[in-house]
Amino acid sequence: MTATPQRHVEIEMSINGVPARHRVDVRTLLVHYIREYERLTGTHIGCDTSNCGACTVLVDGEAVKSCTVLAVQVEGREITTIEGVSGSFNGLSAVQEGFRQCHGLQCGYCTPGMVMAATGLLAVDPDPDEATIRANLEGNICRCTGYQMIVESVRWAAEHPD
Amino acid sequence: MSLVGAKVLRKEDPRLLTGIGTFVDDLAPPRCAFASFVTSSEAHAEIVAIDMRAALAMPGVLGVWTAADFVDYPDLPGGLPDLERPVLARNRVRFVGEPVAVVVAEDRYLAADAVAAVEVEYRTLEAVTTIEAATAPDAPELFERHGSNVVNVVPMMDDLEREMQRCDDRASLHLVNQRCAAVPIEALACLADWGVDGLTLWATFQAPHHLRNSVASWLDIAQSQCRVIAPDVGGGFGSKIVWYPELFLAPLLSKWTRRPVKFAQTRSEAMMQMSHGRDQVHDIEVGFDRTGRIRALRLVISQNLGAYPDPTGLGLATLTSWMAAGCYRIGHVSTSYRNVVTNTTPVAAYRGAGRPEAAYSVERIVDVVARRCGIDPAEVRKRNFIGPSQFPYETHNEAVVYDSGDYPAALEECLGLLGYGQRRIEQADQRNDPDAPLIGLGLSCWLEIAGFGPNGSLEGFGHLASWESAQVRIQPDGSAIVFAGSSPHGQGHETTFAQIASDELGIPFDRIQVRFGDTATVLQGVGTMGSRGVPTGGSAVKVVSGRVLARAKKIAAHLLEASEADLEVNDNAFNVRGSPGKKVSWGDVAWASYQPLRLPPELAAGSLEERLYQESPNFSYPSGAYGCAVSIDPNTGEVTIDAMVLVDDCGTVINPLLAEGQVHGGVAQGIAQALYESVVYNELGQPVTANLLDYLVPSAPDLPGYTAGRVTTLCPNNPLGAKGIGESGSVGAPAAVVNAILDALAPYGVEHLDMPISPEKIWQAIHAADRRGVPEMSTESLSESDAEVVS
Numbered sequence: 001m002t003a004t005p006q007r008h009v010e011i012e013m014s015i016n017g018v019p020a021r022h023r024v025d026v027r028t029l030l031v032h033y034i035r036e037y038e039r040l041t042g043t044h045i046g047c048d049t050s051n052c053g054a055c056t057v058l059v060d061g062e063a064v065k066s067c068t069v070l071a072v073q074v075e076g077r078e079i080t081t082i083e084g085v086s087g088s089f090n091g092l093s094a095v096q097e098g099f100r101q102c103h104g105l106q107c108g109y110c111t112p113g114m115v116m117a118a119t120g121l122l123a124v125d126p127d128p129d130e131a132t133i134r135a136n137l138e139g140n141i142c143r144c145t146g147y148q149m150i151v152e153s154v155r156w157a158a159e160h161p162d
Numbered sequence: 163m164s165l166v167g168a169k170v171l172r173k174e175d176p177r178l179l180t181g182i183g184t185f186v187d188d189l190a191p192p193r194c195a196f197a198s199f200v201t202s203s204e205a206h207a208e209i210v211a212i213d214m215r216a217a218l219a220m221p222g223v224l225g226v227w228t229a230a231d232f233v234d235y236p237d238l239p240g241g242l243p244d245l246e247r248p249v250l251a252r253n254r255v256r257f258v259g260e261p262v263a264v265v266v267a268e269d270r271y272l273a274a275d276a277v278a279a280v281e282v283e284y285r286t287l288e289a290v291t292t293i294e295a296a297t298a299p300d301a302p303e304l305f306e307r308h309g310s311n312v313v314n315v316v317p318m319m320d321d322l323e324r325e326m327q328r329c330d331d332r333a334s335l336h337l338v339n340q341r342c343a344a345v346p347i348e349a350l351a352c353l354a355d356w357g358v359d360g361l362t363l364w365a366t367f368q369a370p371h372h373l374r375n376s377v378a379s380w381l382d383i384a385q386s387q388c389r390v391i392a393p394d395v396g397g398g399f400g401s402k403i404v405w406y407p408e409l410f411l412a413p414l415l416s417k418w419t420r421r422p423v424k425f426a427q428t429r430s431e432a433m434m435q436m437s438h439g440r441d442q443v444h445d446i447e448v449g450f451d452r453t454g455r456i457r458a459l460r461l462v463i464s465q466n467l468g469a470y471p472d473p474t475g476l477g478l479a480t481l482t483s484w485m486a487a488g489c490y491r492i493g494h495v496s497t498s499y500r501n502v503v504t505n506t507t508p509v510a511a512y513r514g515a516g517r518p519e520a521a522y523s524v525e526r527i528v529d530v531v532a533r534r535c536g537i538d539p540a541e542v543r544k545r546n547f548i549g550p551s552q553f554p555y556e557t558h559n560e561a562v563v564y565d566s567g568d569y570p571a572a573l574e575e576c577l578g579l580l581g582y583g584q585r586r587i588e589q590a591d592q593r594n595d596p597d598a599p600l601i602g603l604g605l606s607c608w609l610e611i612a613g614f615g616p617n618g619s620l621e622g623f624g625h626l627a628s629w630e631s632a633q634v635r636i637q638p639d640g641s642a643i644v645f646a647g648s649s650p651h652g653q654g655h656e657t658t659f660a661q662i663a664s665d666e667l668g669i670p671f672d673r674i675q676v677r678f679g680d681t682a683t684v685l686q687g688v689g690t691m692g693s694r695g696v697p698t699g700g701s702a703v704k705v706v707s708g709r710v711l712a713r714a715k716k717i718a719a720h721l722l723e724a725s726e727a728d729l730e731v732n733d734n735a736f737n738v739r740g741s742p743g744k745k746v747s748w749g750d751v752a753w754a755s756y757q758p759l760r761l762p763p764e765l766a767a768g769s770l771e772e773r774l775y776q777e778s779p780n781f782s783y784p785s786g787a788y789g790c791a792v793s794i795d796p797n798t799g800e801v802t803i804d805a806m807v808l809v810d811d812c813g814t815v816i817n818p819l820l821a822e823g824q825v826h827g828g829v830a831q832g833i834a835q836a837l838y839e840s841v842v843y844n845e846l847g848q849p850v851t852a853n854l855l856d857y858l859v860p861s862a863p864d865l866p867g868y869t870a871g872r873v874t875t876l877c878p879n880n881p882l883g884a885k886g887i888g889e890s891g892s893v894g895a896p897a898a899v900v901n902a903i904l905d906a907l908a909p910y911g912v913e914h915l916d917m918p919i920s921p922e923k924i925w926q927a928i929h930a931a932d933r934r935g936v937p938e939m940s941t942e943s944l945s946e947s948d949a950e951v952v953s
Contacts, residue, residue, distance in 0.1 A: 025271060036269075041188035042181015044396070046347040047429035051854035054347055082181035096179040100171055103819045106827065107652030108178030109185065109348045109396030134862040141854070143347050143397050144652050145823060146830030146891075147862040 011075045015040065016084030024071055030064075031055040033071035034081055042082035042112045046141065053140030056113035056120075057081050063120030065139070082112035085119060087162040094157040095119050104153030106144035114140050118154045127158050165661040165671055166882075169819040173656040173676075183394040186351035186364050187426040194353070195224055197415055197425040198273035199408070200263040200280045201434070202255035205289035205505040205847020206302065209253055209282060212263055217279040222272035224419050226280060227411075228263045229253075235414075238405045239376045240473035240624040244307040245503070247470035249407040255284070256304055256469035257505050258849055259434025261407050266415050266423055289505040289847035293443055293464045296504045304469065304503045311503050313471050316483070318462070318498035322449070325458035325494045329449030333530045338916045339519045341441035341466065341841040342834075343851075344512045345859050346651070348396020349432035354412035355422040360387030361413050368398045369689025370649050372625055373409060374681045380410050392679040395651035399831070400511030402651065403691050404437045404472060433852040437475070438841050439512020441466040442482060446523045448492075454535045454542040461486040461523060463499035468508035473624040475509045476501060481516030481611060484562045488524040489569045489609040489785055490546040495558035505847040511691065513831055513892040517610040525606045525897035529904065530913065538586075539901070540577055543607050544570060550875075562611065564783045565885075566875040572809045573607055575871045576787035579807040585791055593909060599793040599802075602906025606788045606898035612886035613782030613879065614692030629775040630694065631687050632702035634663065634710045636770035638756050640734070640749035641673040644707075645773075647687025648699030649679040653824070653888065658696060658816040659703045662882070666707030667714075668731030669748055685773055693784065693886030696816055701880040702776030709772045713765060718751045720762040782877040782885035786810040788829075790898040794906045799924030801837060801903060808894070809871035813885035821887050822870050828891020829868060834860050835892070836899035840918050 012021040015038055022037040034043050034057065045067060046054035055067040058080035087093030095118045098104065105111040114137065121128060121136045128136065133154045134147070142150060177183045200212075214226040229252040237246035251262045263280055267273035290296040290304075296311040304311055326332050352365040361383065367373050370392040378388035395402065408425050416423040427435065442465050449458040465479040479499035487495045528546070532539040547569045548555050555564040577583070585603055592598040614620055620628040631647030644663050646655055660674040667674075677683055690699070711731070718736035719726040728739045736751060738744040754760040755770040789807040794800065808825050815821045838858040842850045851857040876883030896917060903919050904912060910931035915923050 027271065032270075035188075036190070039190070040181070041185075042183075044185070044348070045187070045426075046349075046396075047854045049429065049853045049855045051859075052347060052429070082179075085180075092176070092179060099179055100175045103172070103823045105175060105178055106654070106823055107346070107348070107397040108174065108183050108394060109346075111178050112181050115179065130867070131863075137862040139861070141347060141859050141861050143345055143399070143831075143859065144827045146826030146828075146868065147865050148826055148867050149823060151862065151867075 009072060011072055013074055013077050013079055015079045016081060026072055028071045029067055030069040030071045030074055031066035034066060040081050040083050044109055044112060046110060051141065052110065053117060054110050054113040056116040056140065058116060058120055061123060063117045082115060085115060093119065094160050094162045095122065095154065098153040098156035098160070102149050102153040102156050104145060104150045110140060110142045114142060114150060118157065122157060126161065128154070165664050166814070166816050168817065170657055170661055170671065170817055172654050173660065174654060185348055185394050185396055186353055186366050189353050189364060191355060191422045194422040194424050195266050195268060195419055196270045196273045197264055197266050197412060197423050198270065198277045199261040200265065200277050200282065201431070202251060202258055202260040202262050204255055204284045204286055205258050206287040207255050207284035208287065209251060209255060209262065210285050211283040213281040214263065217265060217276040220272070220276050220279060222268035223276045224266040226263055226265050226276065236380060238407065238410065239380060240405060242313065242471050245305050245313060245471050249410055257507055258847060259431065259507060260469065264411055264415065266419055291504050291506050291843040291847050293466050293502045296502050304505065313467060313501040313503060315500040316498055318496050320496050322458045322460050322494050322496045326447065326449035329457050330452045331534060332447060332449045333527060333534055334445065334447035335527055335530060335914055337444040337446065337523050337526060339440045339442045339444065339522060340917055341438050341509070342512060342839050343433060343438050343841050343857060344399040344401035344436065346397030346399055346401060349427040349429055350406055350408060350436055351426040352409050352412050353422060353424040354416040356413055356417040360389065362389045362391065363413055364391045364393060365409055366395045366402060367392045368395070368402045368649065368651055368691055370679055371647065371681050371687040372403065372689050375626055376405065377410060377413065381413060389682045392649050398651040399513040400439060400515055400691060401436045403474065403689060404510045406435065430853045433857060434507055434849055437472060437510035438468065438507050439509060440519060441509050442479065442519045444519070444523045446527050448527050448531060450531050452535060454531060454537045454545050456490060456492050456531060456546050458494040459487055459492045461497045463497065465499060465501045466506065466509060467501050467503050468506045469503060470508050471501065471503065472508045472510040474511045474515070477623055478511070478516040482520045484559050485517050485520035485609065485611055486524065487557060488521060489548055489567065489607050490524065491548045506843055513828060514610065514889045517889065518832070518893045518896060521606065521608040521610065521893045522897045525608065525901065529901045533908065539605055540573065540582065543573060543605065563780060565780065565877050565879055567783065567785045567811060568873055568875050569607055569785060572785065572787035572811055572873045575873060576789045576807050576809040579809070579869050579871050580789035580791060580805055582789065599795055600906040602792045602794065602902040602904070604790040604898045604900065604902025604905055606894050606901065608788065608894035608897065609783060609785040610889060610893045611781050612693030612784050612889065613697035613778060613877065614694045616778050616780050620688060625688055627688060629688065629777045630699040630702050631685055631773065631775050632699065632706045633685055633773035634706050634771065636710060636752045636755065638753050640669065640747065640752035642667060642669050644674060644676045644703055645684045646676055646678040646699055646703065647684055648690045648695050649687060650690050650695065653690065653695050654820045655695060658820060659700060661816055662700050662703045663707045666704055667711050668734065670734055693888040695888065697782050697877065697880045697882065697884045697886045698776060698778055700816060700884060701882045702774050704881050705776060706772050706774040710770055713769050714751050716762055716765060717755055718746050721746050721751065721754060721760065778879055780879040782813065782879055784810070784812045784885040784887065784890050786890060786894050788894040788898040790902040792902040792906055794903065794924060796928055799921035799928065801921070801924070803833070803866040803899070805869065806866050807869045807871065808891070809873060810887065810890055811873040811875055811885070812887040812890065813874065813877040814883040816884070824887045825870060825891045826868055828889060829895040830860065830865055831892045832895025833865060833899055836896045836917050836919060838864065838918050
């Protein structure tokens, strides 16, 4: 028998520019660290196989599915969640405003993940065409919109940079 | 300017876009514990023993409960005698995923650990997952006391053989409308807090009052002490109007642990526990003349209900039978159906609920008729349409009288937007080129029943009533609150209902707030399903707003010493026509409405508040014409949708942006049914699509862009003239896509393929035809055995 592994550790990361330090069960997923320790509940959980993308956040600027990452794996990193997104459109970013203008959301459950994925895309490709947008949102499932208006939302954001 | 009909941006969006919406799992009251369920690993078995000792000994575990702990409580509501579903499996499990025991622990990780530590010993029984297996002579019975896996049968009154034989020809299809999963991205979640003043239950649900009524009754507590709140709800599509055990157990677990208790399903749990949809098998036959006129239609329906008959599930085949003839004038229509239980997840409403199945079958058989007659499918449809002047149109079922429509106009618009004629020419050209992709065009002139409904219609599904409520309260400052009984889950009621109220009241849109989803604040309500939000709930808002305005005019006239008849409302004020400047603001009227000394004698303080239970004399019948163009790579069987044209008639449109969004979402689900999605069980009853890796919900690159058109005929059965739009897309899309694929495969003699039509099925069909040496049109159909021989 091996020794009982260490069950709890104290970790710190930056979430939306604010230090977040908690003692957690080592198996705590990043999404639960964000939702249950930091009480930032805009990041959602829609599956358990990394397919739906409702939990998408940015880790050091890159879109990541936070249900697939242990909190301990991102110790010391910079996390951005939907609550950390803002911009010049009455406080909304261009992506958020694009979704509002183009009806890119209905029930809103997948929306934070979609916004984060789109934000990650525009950071590396500020002017993506429809095919590029569709391909890059491949990991985010929306059950309400049928995607066309999401694509239009991202195009709106590309055409109205912050 | 009227707001009804305008593209108004949604009130809901700012909170949902910034992550401050409130879904059930976002709530975390102090001392909240977490429930998790031990579920059956067997499709059909007797429970021999449940060993909870290890789980009970684990740190953070507050308790473990089994069916033995709930003997004082009834089975789930709405069941049939001898076929009831217990809240936890009692002695017997009937599907994989059926809850067997429940654990409550300090958090969800510890609860999951404890669930894994509960050992259940089963004695396996033979399982049946299909209608065919469940109705075989020696099939194992799910409910011995019922004595058959067939729950009920509605027989055919007339087999129409005489009419069929009089026709020039007849055609039949055996169609499988496969089982699908609704997959709202927010799975089931609830939070129960049983306090000294009663129960508060937060639940992601489409009908909070409906849930309140049933939970209070099940717990045997007063409804006044049972508050149900549906906060932001992350999609539903029918799967959140179902009696899940978790919703009933969570309150008791809260009571017993003296803690708030939350349950939030994982997706893998949801795929087995949330109700599924569709799963009908049809045998449809028509008799027709050489001109393409269909004279008789016979539809035999078998519905797989899953392991327990759900109250909504029991109504699905009824709706299919009602809508069997679609938008066609067919002299003789006869239907029958039977409901069958199997060892699978229970089946209930899923977006369209019985109507997609009807539309699919009739639209498929019309294409077969067209092919047999050698007439273009568009032309055959035109020859059989109910004409625009033939409404109200009485159908084969006395409950179903079509309200209005212009089916030829919708088809014409669809053909135009699709470029149908030009595409047919291109298709003919490409058929001569062996290297070209196969081009196919598919039409679907669909019709559905919506706007539920007339008195008695929803009561049959276990609801309190079929009306929908609205209440308008004018605040003393002249702003307004609309309380809506219809509780949304993405439809945008906050926006559309405020548009309707703003038009009626003359109060600016921004000063109207729509509240719903809380049984403590909304008087009574029924819920959001059956495409009833706008036609029934929205009509309630319109009528009640009008009544409030009428009283406000009396107050304004009194204050202005003018005649009511001379008043008009604009710019948020009551103006005397013809006397510029003589006016009183809505705010002043509202303020006065609470001051008895300033009121006309016939009104009392607070009279600018009114409530209404809006009844409907009949259903509504949304319709449309969808067109699909596909190209298929004959080497791989891969389908590309080149165009998807959607012409809808939903009567009055409140907000074209939101209406189009509803259509897109429904069409996405319809395309998904045609091409991708299918809940599959193996021969042991084990689900093989129990997560989103194995169940293919399409994402953005899997779906096409859409081209929308519109025809408008008003619904005479509600004050708005609206027909409903929530389910249209999922009703209309599957047949358009499947017809397009089969049109493309026509040169190979393929008459039918069942959904989902995967590249493999297409490849097999093409190669089976090549092997048979069928290079040209044929009416021979491809059977499963043909496909299998090639592999």
